[in-house]
Amino acid sequence: MVLQKRLDYGFSGYQVPWVPRASRSPRGRGSSKKKLEDDRIYAFEVLASLAGKLLQERETSASISDASRKNQHTVVKCETHDKGHQIKLEPRDENTLAYVPHANDDLSLKISSTINSDLPENVCFSDKLDVDCRQKARGSSPSKVAGDFPCCGIFFEGNVDSVIEKNLEVEPQEIRGMVSKTHPKKGSSKDLGELDRATLAPVHLDNNAKASLFSDHMNCGPSPRCQENMEVVSGDDDENSSGCSQPGTIMKTYTPRRHIGNQRIRKLSASRCWGGTPNLKDGGFLNTDRKRKPVYWTWKTCYPRRRSQRISPFKRRKLLDQNPESTSDRGLRRKLLDQNPESTSDRGLRRKLHNQNLESAFDRGFSCAGMYNSHNKGKKSENSSAGGASSSVAGQQAPSHSRDCNVKLSIKSFRVPELFVEIPATATVGSLKRTVMEAVTAVLGGGLHVGILLQGKKVGDDSKTLLQSGISQGDKLRTLGFMLEPRCTQIPPSLCAEDPAVFLHGCTPQHLTSFSTTPTSGPGTSKISPDPPVTNLSKCVQRNHDTAPSHTDISTDKTIPESRALLAVPSVSLKPLAMVPFHQKSRRPEFVQRRIRRPFSVSEVEALVQAVENLGTGRWRDVKLCAFDGAKHRTYVDLKDKWKTLVHTAKISPQQRRGEPVPQELLDRVLAAHAYWSQQQVKVEV
DNA sequence: GTTAGGG
DNA sequence: CCCTAAC
Numbered sequence: 001m002v003l004q005k006r007l008d009y010g011f012s013g014y015q016v017p018w019v020p021r022a023s024r025s026p027r028g029r030g031s032s033k034k035k036l037e038d039d040r041i042y043a044f045e046v047l048a049s050l051a052g053k054l055l056q057e058r059e060t061s062a063s064i065s066d067a068s069r070k071n072q073h074t075v076v077k078c079e080t081h082d083k084g085h086q087i088k089l090e091p092r093d094e095n096t097l098a099y100v101p102h103a104n105d106d107l108s109l110k111i112s113s114t115i116n117s118d119l120p121e122n123v124c125f126s127d128k129l130d131v132d133c134r135q136k137a138r139g140s141s142p143s144k145v146a147g148d149f150p151c152c153g154i155f156f157e158g159n160v161d162s163v164i165e166k167n168l169e170v171e172p173q174e175i176r177g178m179v180s181k182t183h184p185k186k187g188s189s190k191d192l193g194e195l196d197r198a199t200l201a202p203v204h205l206d207n208n209a210k211a212s213l214f215s216d217h218m219n220c221g222p223s224p225r226c227q228e229n230m231e232v233v234s235g236d237d238d239e240n241s242s243g244c245s246q247p248g249t250i251m252k253t254y255t256p257r258r259h260i261g262n263q264r265i266r267k268l269s270a271s272r273c274w275g276g277t278p279n280l281k282d283g284g285f286l287n288t289d290r291k292r293k294p295v296y297w298t299w300k301t302c303y304p305r306r307r308s309q310r311i312s313p314f315k316r317r318k319l320l321d322q323n324p325e326s327t328s329d330r331g332l333r334r335k336l337l338d339q340n341p342e343s344t345s346d347r348g349l350r351r352k353l354h355n356q357n358l359e360s361a362f363d364r365g366f367s368c369a370g371m372y373n374s375h376n377k378g379k380k381s382e383n384s385s386a387g388g389a390s391s392s393v394a395g396q397q398a399p400s401h402s403r404d405c406n407v408k409l410s411i412k413s414f415r416v417p418e419l420f421v422e423i424p425a426t427a428t429v430g431s432l433k434r435t436v437m438e439a440v441t442a443v444l445g446g447g448l449h450v451g452i453l454l455q456g457k458k459v460g461d462d463s464k465t466l467l468q469s470g471i472s473q474g475d476k477l478r479t480l481g482f483m484l485e486p487r488c489t490q491i492p493p494s495l496c497a498e499d500p501a502v503f504l505h506g507c508t509p510q511h512l513t514s515f516s517t518t519p520t521s522g523p524g525t526s527k528i529s530p531d532p533p534v535t536n537l538s539k540c541v542q543r544n545h546d547t548a549p550s551h552t553d554i555s556t557d558k559t560i561p562e563s564r565a566l567l568a569v570p571s572v573s574l575k576p577l578a579m580v581p582f583h584q585k586s587r588r589p590e591f592v593q594r595r596i597r598r599p600f601s602v603s604e605v606e607a608l609v610q611a612v613e614n615l616g617t618g619r620w621r622d623v624k625l626c627a628f629d630g631a632k633h634r635t636y637v638d639l640k641d642k643w644k645t646l647v648h649t650a651k652i653s654p655q656q657r658r659g660e661p662v663p664q665e666l667l668d669r670v671l672a673a674h675a676y677w678s679q680q681q682v683k684v685e686v
Numbered sequence: 687g688t689t690a691g692g693g
Numbered sequence: 694c695c696c697t698a699a700c
Contacts, residue, residue: 595694621688636688641694644691693696 407466598633600642605662608639608646609669616677617643646670 423432452459452471459469600608611627620636620643628634649657650667 597694618689620690638694640689640691687700689700690698691696692698693694 407471599659602660602662602666604628604631604634605642605646605666608642609666609673611639612643612677613669613673616680617674618677618681643670643674647674650674 423435427435454469454471459471461469607627608623611623615622615626620640623639624634624636628639646662646667647670649662650670654661654664
């Protein structure tokens with residue numbers, strides 16, 4: 001699932017979906033595909049900016065065109081995490097989407113733009129000036145010129161996954177050609193770089209696109225005077241996009257970091273203001289002068305102080321990126337923890353957990369709930385501290401006065417399965433603590449995902465909306481339960497859950513712990529795995545990392561088993577419920593978990609040797625893509641390291657070698673390839 | 687983001 | 694496997 005990965009990006013730290021990159025030049029610089037990715041990211045920046053602006057408004061509305069009207073309820077959604085409630089645009093009437101922020105919507109906000117899966121048309125957010133531009137592009141308006149549109153709109157067309165894949169395959173020229181279908185006179189021969197000064201492009205969102213963005217607290221307070229109209233029109237440029245009746249006068253432009261995509265956010269505002277924010281004095285746009293030129297501004301100019309308090313987007317992106325290929329994020333995490341204790345807030349925890357394979361759990365169960373509810377901090381569960389024996393989860397129905405129909409849940413804590421720790425009586429207390437800690441973190445880090453129970457029945461279809469699943473209904477909501485499930489308890493450590501080529505039949509997730517939102521239901525029930533993990537190992541089938549790709553479709557539900565974490569502490573086995581792992585104030589640096597060791601199998605070594613023989617040393621990214629593309633747990637750094645150890649192993653005597661023996665034939669090839677490529681490198685240097 | 691190298 | 698410097 002491509003969109004699982006997200007980048008934390010932008011001045012204010014919003015998240016955008018992660019976009020995989022295709023193979024590129026060895027050093028990865030100057031690639032046009034890189035630019036395309038940046039374009040796409042930029043589009044999300046723009047979207048985030050728009051969403052951020054929405055949050056500064058007392059009231060924001062968006063008019064929608066006929067083509068999008070039927071999907072009006074899903075166009076833009078804004079969620080606040082810290083406040084534990086959500087906001088979204090909702091239909092006010094047939095033509096308008098309205099957004100009324102909560103009075104205290106001033107903290108961290110998650111803003112997402114979602115398009116219903118049944119939305120056949122693209123949707124773009126636009127403001128009036130760009131409406132003019134678009135009309136110009138279509139030859140129907142002589143008013144303004146916005147510059148050419150680069151080719152990024154395609155990113156949001158069609159199915160996200162497939163389109164992204166497609167983009168990885170096609171060359172920029174081809175993409176432009178596709179764009180020129182939308183803008184017949186544009187883009188066919190323009191270099192992307194020419195578009196740097198272009199104004200904002202429409203944001204096209206495909207049917208399934210979901211831009212999830214985090215926008216930080218706005219220094220600019222909401223202004224009751226502000227009324228913004230945002231047009232949401234069909235993405236088809238042949239469609240009438242003049243759903244807004246008022247000529248917009250405010251052109252909010254952004255300092256493009258790079259070229260601008262075919263995404264364009266435009267604002268329609270007859271009366272725009274920024275709440276009198278003092279931060280806009282030199283960069284903000286003003287709303288009173290209808291004739292003024294667009295004033296470039298950036299988030300930086302708007303939120304300079306805040307930004308200075310934060311880690312850089314680059315670092316935050318790393319922190320957020322669960323991508324196992326990001327191998328150098330741990331140092332940053334530690335830096336973060338050391339330098340900025342405040343950042344170990346809810347989102348800091350989220351970031352850390354993102355790096356520990358809990359992303360899906362969060363995305364499914366945690367992120368919307370108490371983890372982010374700062375207002376819950378003072379309402380510590382009365383039963384959550386009693387020896388950690390119980391957890392606290394409370395389902396809350398949205399207040400009746402709420403305008404939105406969002407489901408509000410408060411999960412105060414998740415409990416990990418109880419762990420049975422076997423440790424010698426001579427062990428120290430410290431080692432006992434460490435053992436328990438390792439067990440807990442191991443289980444949390446790799447082995448769990450979140451399941452949902454509603455009225456005792458498991459909600460299995462992840463694609464259904466809460467509405468469709470009945471989770472939005474108040475009475476049912478009280479029977480909503482979450483459970484932590486192991487992804488699998490039956491695979492040996494050498495098998496990787498992240499490896500799409502590995503799928504194990506018969507690895508039925510077993511509930512380790514569950515708890516209901518029903519107050520009377522107690523802390524939840526647990527089921528003990530009938531088989532200790534170790535005894536189940538024999539049931540698992542080891543697969544080479546590069547085999548059986550056809551099985552990947554079976555394991556699309558992120559339930560790919562990963563039991564390695566459960567096995568990481570051999571003396572620990574599963575037992576019923578135990579402790580509360582995620583108290584908000586119990587986050588400690590030691591929670592930063594080391595990746596679980598996964599020794600290379602012989603087949604992996606063989607694949608590595610083969611790849612290095614072909615590609616040489618020093619092209620580890622290519623080696624990764626070539627031979628380990630499906631093995632997400634093997635980063636190119638891992639491969640480099642493994643090669644290093646292989647060379648070392650090959651040089652030492654067999655008696656000195658440890659671990660699974662590597663056939664001598666392979667080691668000979670290692671030495672040969674090492675010698676060959678070393679020689680090649682010398683030749684190049686000379 | 688990648689690569690190289692020390693730990 | 695982690696971490697960092699360098700690019």
